[in-house]
Amino acid sequence: MANGILVFAEHRAGAFGKTTFEAMAAGQQLGAALGQPVTAVVLGTDAALAQEIAGYKLDKVVSVENALLSDYTPDGYADALEQAIKTLAPQFVLMPHTYLVRDCAPKLAARFGRDVISDCVRASVADDAVTFARRIFLGKIDADVVPVGEPPIFATVQSGAYRAEQAERGTATVETMPVEVGVVRMKPEAPFQEVKQAVDLTKADVIVAVGRGIKSQENLALVQGLADALGAELAASRPICDAGWLPIDRQIGSSGQTVAPKLYIALGISGAIQHLVGMKNASTIVAVNKDPEAPIFDIADYGIVGDLFEVVPVLTEEIKRLKG
Amino acid sequence: MKIIVLMKQVANKDAILRINKDATWIEEGDLSYEVNESDGYALEEALRLKEKHGGEVVVCSMGPQRVKAVIKDALARGADRAIHVVGDELTRLAPLPAARALAEAIRAEQADLIMTGLQSDDNGYGQTGVIVAELLGLPHATIVIELDASDDKLRVKRELENGWYQWYEMPRPALLTIQSGISQIRYATLKGIMAAKKKEIREVAPTSDMTSGAPDQRITKIYFPQKTKQTQFLGDGDAKAGAAQLAEKLRTEARVF
Numbered sequence: 001m002a003n004g005i006l007v008f009a010e011h012r013a014g015a016f017g018k019t020t021f022e023a024m025a026a027g028q029q030l031g032a033a034l035g036q037p038v039t040a041v042v043l044g045t046d047a048a049l050a051q052e053i054a055g056y057k058l059d060k061v062v063s064v065e066n067a068l069l070s071d072y073t074p075d076g077y078a079d080a081l082e083q084a085i086k087t088l089a090p091q092f093v094l095m096p097h098t099y100l101v102r103d104c105a106p107k108l109a110a111r112f113g114r115d116v117i118s119d120c121v122r123a124s125v126a127d128d129a130v131t132f133a134r135r136i137f138l139g140k141i142d143a144d145v146v147p148v149g150e151p152p153i154f155a156t157v158q159s160g161a162y163r164a165e166q167a168e169r170g171t172a173t174v175e176t177m178p179v180e181v182g183v184v185r186m187k188p189e190a191p192f193q194e195v196k197q198a199v200d201l202t203k204a205d206v207i208v209a210v211g212r213g214i215k216s217q218e219n220l221a222l223v224q225g226l227a228d229a230l231g232a233e234l235a236a237s238r239p240i241c242d243a244g245w246l247p248i249d250r251q252i253g254s255s256g257q258t259v260a261p262k263l264y265i266a267l268g269i270s271g272a273i274q275h276l277v278g279m280k281n282a283s284t285i286v287a288v289n290k291d292p293e294a295p296i297f298d299i300a301d302y303g304i305v306g307d308l309f310e311v312v313p314v315l316t317e318e319i320k321r322l323k324g
Numbered sequence: 325m326k327i328i329v330l331m332k333q334v335a336n337k338d339a340i341l342r343i344n345k346d347a348t349w350i351e352e353g354d355l356s357y358e359v360n361e362s363d364g365y366a367l368e369e370a371l372r373l374k375e376k377h378g379g380e381v382v383v384c385s386m387g388p389q390r391v392k393a394v395i396k397d398a399l400a401r402g403a404d405r406a407i408h409v410v411g412d413e414l415t416r417l418a419p420l421p422a423a424r425a426l427a428e429a430i431r432a433e434q435a436d437l438i439m440t441g442l443q444s445d446d447n448g449y450g451q452t453g454v455i456v457a458e459l460l461g462l463p464h465a466t467i468v469i470e471l472d473a474s475d476d477k478l479r480v481k482r483e484l485e486n487g488w489y490q491w492y493e494m495p496r497p498a499l500l501t502i503q504s505g506i507s508q509i510r511y512a513t514l515k516g517i518m519a520a521k522k523k524e525i526r527e528v529a530p531t532s533d534m535t536s537g538a539p540d541q542r543i544t545k546i547y548f549p550q551k552t553k554q555t556q557f558l559g560d561g562d563a564k565a566g567a568a569q570l571a572e573k574l575r576t577e578a579r580v581f
Contacts, residue, residue: 012484074454074464099485102442103466106419106451110458114540115420118449135549136447140341141350144545153540185463186494193487206580212337230581239361242505255483255503263580270337284578286570287555288563291340293548301578302570303555306563314564318571323581 002151005031005038006090008081009053009061010100012072013191016052019096021164023157024056026123027094028168033125039088040172043069043080050174057170062088068181074104075184081108083179090152092130097156109154117145117155119273134158138272139295159254159277199233199249206232206263209252209279210240213268213289213308217245222309223267226316229323232265237275253278267308271296288312325379325473327370328430330440330453331363331398333391333415337445347545349416359394362441366502368509370439371402373473380404384430386422387415392525399520400512406525407433414530416447418539423455425530431460437478438499442467457499464499465492469506 007027009020024040031038037059042050050063064084068076081104085093095101097119109116121142122133132145132155147153201207208227214220220234227234234250241251252259253275264282269275271287271294279285280299287300288308297303304311335341336356344351370381383398385391386409395406409429417425430438438457443450457464469489470481473496482490483503512520558573559566574580 099467099483102450103454103464103482106454107458107464109451110420110423110455113420115418115423115449115451115455117541118451131544134448136546137335137341137350138337138445138448139549141343141546142549143543144547145541146544147540148542149540186465186492189491189493191484191488191490194489238504244508254485255487258486263574263578284574284580285553286574291338293341295549297555298549298551299553300555301553302573303557304559304563304566304570305557305561306559306566310563311567311570314567315571318568319574319581322571322575 002089002091004036004059004088004090006085006088006093006152007038007040008093008095008101009040009042010096010098011042011044011049012100014049017096017098018164019098019157019159021167022159022162023094023096025162025164025166026157028057029162030092030094030123030125030130034128034130036091039090041081041084043077045070047174047176054172054174055169056172057168058172061172061174063174063176064179065176066179066181068184071188072100073184073186073188074107075186076181077104078107078111079181080179082111084177085112085152087177093152093154095154095156097158101156105154105156112152114149114152114154117147117153119158120155121158121161123155135273138270139276140270140293158273198247201233201235201250201252201257201259204233204259204261206230207235207252207259207261207282208232208265208267209235209237209269210267211237211269211275212239214240217243219309220245222312226265226312226319229316229319230263235259237269266296266300267312269296270294271298325373325377325436326382326433327373327379327437327439328382328384328433328435329363329367329370329398329403330426330438330456331367331383331385331394332360332441332444333357333385333387333394334360334444334446337361343546343548347547348543349546357390357393359397360441360444362443362502362504364441364509365504365506366439366441367398367401367403368507369471369502370437371510372507373437377474379436382407382433382435384409384426386411386425388412391415395525396520397512399523400516401510402516405523408525408527409530410527411530418541419449419451419455421539423452423459426452427456427459428531429528436497437473438462438497440499440501442501442503453499453501460499462497462499463494464501465494466501467503468500469503471500
C-alpha cells in the first residue's frame with residue numbers, strides 16, 4: 001500500500017537551491033495534513049549531499065547513488081528515480097518546478113502510467129483527499145486539480161508558492177540506495193554563463209518595462225521618453241527580447257535578470273509567472289494593461305486599465321511637470 | 325532529414341477570458357485562436373534545418389477542425405505536409421493521453437527529429453513533448469535555445485535558470501522542445517499561401533483506447549486568482565485621467581521623485 005510523501009531534493013553542482021526547500025515545506029505541510037511520513041530523496045554519487053538534508057524534519061533521507069548520477073541527465077535521473085519510487089512506494093512525489101524537473105519528471109511519471117500535476121501553487125486537504133491548484137492561461141486563471149487513479153501521484157511546486165524558511169528543521173536518518181542506471185544517451189557539457197551582461201538592471205532604482213502591448217519596435221521611443229523623465233532603466237518581458245526589439249540583457253524574468261527596484265512600471269505586460277518571478281519584489285509596482293484580468297494586476301500597487309499609448313504621454317508630461 | 329513539428333492551437337494571448345457557467349473551463353464560443361507561441365518557434369527552427377540540410381517538415385496538430393488554421397499557416401510558411409489528429413476535446417487532454425494520441429499518429433513516420441514548443445500557453449503542463457519521446461523510446465532535450473544538427477550529430481544548447489546554459493550531445497532520432505526566441509519567425513508569403521493549398525493534410529482519428537481511459541488528473545473548478553495585493557485602480561476607465569493621478573501618487577505616496 002502506497003504511503004508517504006517523497007520530496008525530490010534537487011541540487012546543482014552540489015548545492016541545494018531555494019526551490020528544494022520550498023518543495024520540502026510543501027511536502028511537510030501535506031504530510032502533516034494527511035498524517036503521512038515525509039522522505040527526501042537525493043541523487044548523486046555518494047551520501048555527502050544527503051547529510052546536508054538530514055537536518056530537516058523528515059522521516060528519512062534516501063541517498064540514491066550511482067556513478068552515472070554525477071551530472072544530471074534525463075535518462076540517468078529517470079532510471080534512478082523510477083527505482084527509488086518503486087522501492088519506497090510513496091503516495092505522492094513532490095518536486096520543485098525547476099528546469100531540471102521539467103526535463104525529467106514527465107518522463108519519470110510516464111513510466112508509472114501517469115503525468116505530472118505541474119507548477120502547483122497550493123495543495124489543500126479535505127477528508128484525506130488532496131486538491132492541487134495550478135495556474136493556467138499564462139497565469140490568468142487558477143484551476144483546482146484532483147489526481148485520479150493509483151499512486152504514485154506526481155506534482156511539482158511553483159517557485160515562490162511556499163517559503164523555504166517554512167521547511168522545518170529536525171533530524172533524519174540517512175539511508176543509501178544504490179541503483180542501476182541504464183544507457184545514458186545524452187552527453188552533457190559543463191554549464192556556462194553567457195558573456196557578462198552589459199546592463200546591470202539590478203542596480204536600477206526605477207525600471208520602466210514593456211511587454212507585447214508595445215506592438216512595434218518604433219513605439220519604444222515613447223517608453224524611452226518616460227524612462228528618461230524618471231531617470232529609469234528600460235527593460236522588457238521575454239517576447240520583446242525574442243523579437244530582437246531590445247537586447248537580451250534588458251530582459252526581466254526567470255531566464256533574464258531578477259530585480260527589486262523602488263519602482264517598477266510594467267507597460268503592456270500581462271504578467272506570466274516567468275516575468276513575475278523576476279520583479280515581484282519591487283517596492284512599488286505599477287501596471288498598465290488593457291486587460292483588467294491580466295495577472296500583473298495581482299501584484300500591482302497601482303493599476304490603470306487602459307491603453308499604454310494613452311497613458312504614457314500623459315504620465316511622462318505630468319512627471320516632467322511635477323519634477324519641475 | 326525528416327522533421328515532425330507538433331503544434332497546438334491555443335486561445336489568443338490578447339483574448340479576454342471568461343469562465344463558463346459550470347466553472348469547469350473558459351467560454352470558447354467567441355474565442356479567437358492562434359498558434360502556441362513556442363510551437364511557432366519550433367516550426368521556424370525545423371524549416372531552417374530543412375533549408376540547410378534538405379529533407380521534409382511534417383506538421384502535426386490535434387483538435388477540432390478549427391486547428392486547420394494552424395496547420396494551413398504552417399504549410400504556408402513552408403512545411404511540406406500535415407497530419408491532423410481530429411477530435412473535439414483533444415486540445416484539453418491531460419499530457420499523458422495527449423502524448424499517447426500524438427505518439428501513435430506519428431510513430432510510423434520514423435522521423436529523424438521531432439520538435440515542439442516547451443509548453444502550451446493554455447494548460448501549460450509542459451510535458452507532452454517529453455512524454456512523446458518516452459513513449460517512442462527517444463532521447464529528448466527540453467528548453468532548447470540553439471541547435472546544430474549537421475551530419476549525423478545533434479548538439480543542443482539548453483537554457484538553465486538564471487542566465488546559465490548547457491550544451492548536450494545526443495544521438496538521433498530525438499525529440500526537442502524549443503524555447504521561444506530561438507530565431508526570428510518568418511511570415512508566410514503569398515506564394516507560400518498559394519502553394520499550401522496543394523499540400524497534403526492527412527486526417528487521423530485517435531483510437532478510443534488512447535483517450536477514453538481515465539485521465540490521471542482532472543480539473544474540478546477554474547476561477548480567477550485571488551489578488552495578493554490591494555491594487556489601487558486609477559482613472560476608472562479614463563486612461564489619461566489615470567495617468568495624471570498616477571504621477572501624483574508616485575510623488576506623494578510612493579515618493580519615487
